[in-house]
Amino acid sequence: MMSSDQQGKCPVDEETKKLWLREHGNEAHPGATASGSQLECSANPQDNDKTPEYHTKVDLSQSREVSTIPRTNSDRNWIYPSEKQFYEAMMKKNWDPNSDDMKVVVPLHNSINERVWNYIKSWEDKQGGEACGGIKLTNFKGDSKKLTPRAWFRSRILHLAKPFDRHDWQIDRCGKTVDYVIDFYSTDLNDANSQQQPLIYLDVRPKLNSFEGFRLRFWKSLGF
Numbered sequence: 555m556m557s558s559d560q561q562g563k564c565p566v567d568e569e570t571k572k573l574w575l576r577e578h579g580n581e582a583h584p585g586a587t588a589s590g591s592q593l594e595c596s597a598n599p600q601d602n603d604k605t606p607e608y609h610t611k612v613d614l615s616q617s618r619e620v621s622t623i624p625r626t627n628s629d630r631n632w633i634y635p636s637e638k639q640f641y642e643a644m645m646k647k648n649w650d651p652n653s654d655d656m657k658v659v660v661p662l663h664n665s666i667n668e669r670v671w672n673y674i675k676s677w678e679d680k681q682g683g684e685a686c687g688g689i690k691l692t693n694f695k696g697d698s699k700k701l702t703p704r705a706w707f708r709s710r711i712l713h714l715a716k717p718f719d720r721h722d723w724q725i726d727r728c729g730k731t732v733d734y735v736i737d738f739y740s741t742d743l744n745d746a747n748s749q750q751q752p753l754i755y756l757d758v759r760p761k762l763n764s765f766e767g768f769r770l771r772f773w774k775s776l777g778f
Contacts, residue, residue: 610645612653614638619664623671626692626726634664666738666754673758674725674734677770686728694723704757705737715739722761732770733761 614637623632635643637656644651675689683689698719701709708714717737725732737757760767 610638610642612638612641614641614653614656621664621671622668624688624690626690628690632691634660634667636660666756669756670721670723670736670758673756674723677734677758677760677774678725678727678732681727681770682730683727689732690726692724692726692731694721696721702735702737703762704759717757730766732766733763734758735761 616636616638618636618639619634621632621634624630625632637660640656640660641651641653671691678689696719698717700720701716702720705717705720709716717739719738721736721738723734723736725734735758739755739757740753760770762768762771
């Protein structure tokens with residue numbers, strides 16, 4: 555189902571959306587092996603145990619925000635990269651970043667990841683994860699070029715806008731692996747004179763690559 559209620563919206567300008575796309579890679583980031591050298595310029599939470607090495611003198615925050623997202627095989631939560639990590643990751647990719655952008659993009663990305671996790675927790679409510687202290691995030695990847703079946707149907711058959719990004723998150727529920735997929739949509743407001751910004755909608759749902767994914771969607775459709 556489309557997460558299009560008020561809590562599913564996030565105002566974001568067009569330039570920030572473009573930065574988002576530039577900053578997301580297509581590689582997986584496994585929680586057990588993520589390191590500073592593997593840091594993608596994205597909002598993805600990174601390994602808590604690695605102290606980042608900085609190579610520029612740009613005046614950006616080195617503070618890293620601890621997420622609310624627990625890591626599989628760890629008693630710690632995932633931690634987001636600092637503004638300076640984002641900036642230097644973009645430099646390594648020869649993207650000529652503007653350091654001022656990091657002050658907008660980093661908090662936005664962190665916030666969106668938290669919203670994704672809250673939607674996943676909603677899907678996982680009363681599914682058994684409580685027995686072991688709650689679900690945990692194992693790994694995640696972004697692939698803005700690969701359409702999900704739902705996004706393909708919406709764009710090709712219904713002639714609606716394509717998502718501007720896609721993520722795949724894998725969670726652990728007391729030893730059971732459950733995959734989730736997230737489509738990111740940006741919807742402009744109809745009122746051209748509105749001072750508000752476009753909105754980001756998140757479509758978060760279990761992936762239909764397992765019986766568990768089908769089961770979760772079926773029960774959700776019945777209101778459970």
